[in-house]
Amino acid sequence: MLSAEIAEYYRRGGERDRLAEGQGRLEFLRTWDVLTRVLPDPPAEILDVGGATGVYAGPLADAGYRVHVVDPVPEHVAAAATRPGVTAALGDARSLSEADASVDAVLLLGPLYHLLERKQRVSAWREAGRVVRPGGVVVAALISRYASLLDGFVHGFFDDPGFRPLVEHVLSGGVHLGGVRRDATPERTWFTSAYFHHPAEVAAEVTDAGLVVERVVAVEGPVWQVGSGLDGILADPDRTALLLEMLRRVESEPSLLGASSHLLAVAHG
Template sequence: MVSMLSPEILEYYERGGEHLRLTAGTGRLEFLRTWDVLTRVLPPAPARIVDVGGATGVYARPLAEAGYAVRVIDPVPGHVEAAAALPGVTAALGNARALPEPDAGADAVLLFGPLYHLPRRADRIAAWREAARVVRPGGVVAGAVISRFASLFDGVVKGYYAEPEFVPIVQGALDDGVHRNEGGQSRWFTSAYFHRPEEPAAEATEAGLTGARTVAVEGPLWMTGTRLTEFLADERLTGIMLDMLRRIEDEPSLLGASSHLLTMARRPAP
């Protein structure tokens, strides 16, 4: 079997940070925006969704509650155990480049994790190609990536530039897209690949998918600190914010300012 995760990435996820990351602050905005996009691109329930890199089931849980049949495939044993315990969700260990799934067995496939842990372009295309194999003709594949400039902005927002070790990590990501946290510093994100806005659609297209479209998840609002917290605490303001972000989600001039991007594409129908 192809090695699924490097030791520092596995250690990062085994610490359990993903379980609560999307519940508050910028993580909460990421979840709400991703969910907003999913409600518009997924087929209606009870469609079958394969959630690749689905971790502990942050999206699998609400999808199952909405009536979808959800299968989580993840390389971290603790994630698989947690996801499998959710009502309406099944889970298995697996590799995004060699999914333990039959051809055309899913109505939609989510790649919300694998693409930013595959630094080699050929491996990312292999993950898109596997998703294309698993989804039915005409079905949607949605892939999440981290923006090339996320750590540059994060260094200011969270004060990381005060630590000299962070500067070369950012410089490396800007040079070739690879965020190298090989020392496993726990206060920073683990080793990953950060995409330029035009890259994920090109990768999906090369893998044989069609109609690729990329949208910003948070836009630049993830950098607004306490003001974002105030909006998220108010249901009315949150609704306004989500509506406004929906209106500009595919504005090319703003894509690079978002921390995360979502790309949707489809397996060609016969």
């Protein structure tokens, strides 16, 4: 299960509202856009591993999918289970209780963030491949190796002397060590311990788990660096539609992968 530090971060609600506005809202819209193009048609059965409070499971259920959330945080499971059409249970991405070839698609939209060792991440991919039906799709979210470096300048985090060591550690090996900000409150704590992927290493992890990589795409691309200006864009339906259309056109461009805050890897069993 999760380490005490990571579990406490989520129990405090550190990610509760992250996908509601600005950069987080763009992440949600882009992830949803990709899912609508790669998932099988409803009423396919989807296993949402690390699905937290059901931020994606809820809309998927509304769209007609049968969705089951597995998450290691009890509070997340309780919240996800209140969403209409969604079931939820405690579980670990590295050792799923689901039977072999029992679902049509698996989402890993969080677990790989917090598996700091490569063998653990491969185990999560392998478990996803075990429970998905032959030819089924597995979609996983990853944090980009350069996300904290860029975020530091977008939001002025480098003003805190404790931030640079976190970035240096990520750049040297991909591991982000959770830290406390100088103005620490539950809402002002640096992101908890996580692994930030280099785009070039994703395919090898997937392949080692016995899956076939279809593609790796940039979620936000470099546009998330607009910062607070994103709110104005996303408040306008026409500008939002244009933004999503243009990002869709360049989502697989290799030269832009490292500039995105998040990546999505799409694989098949």
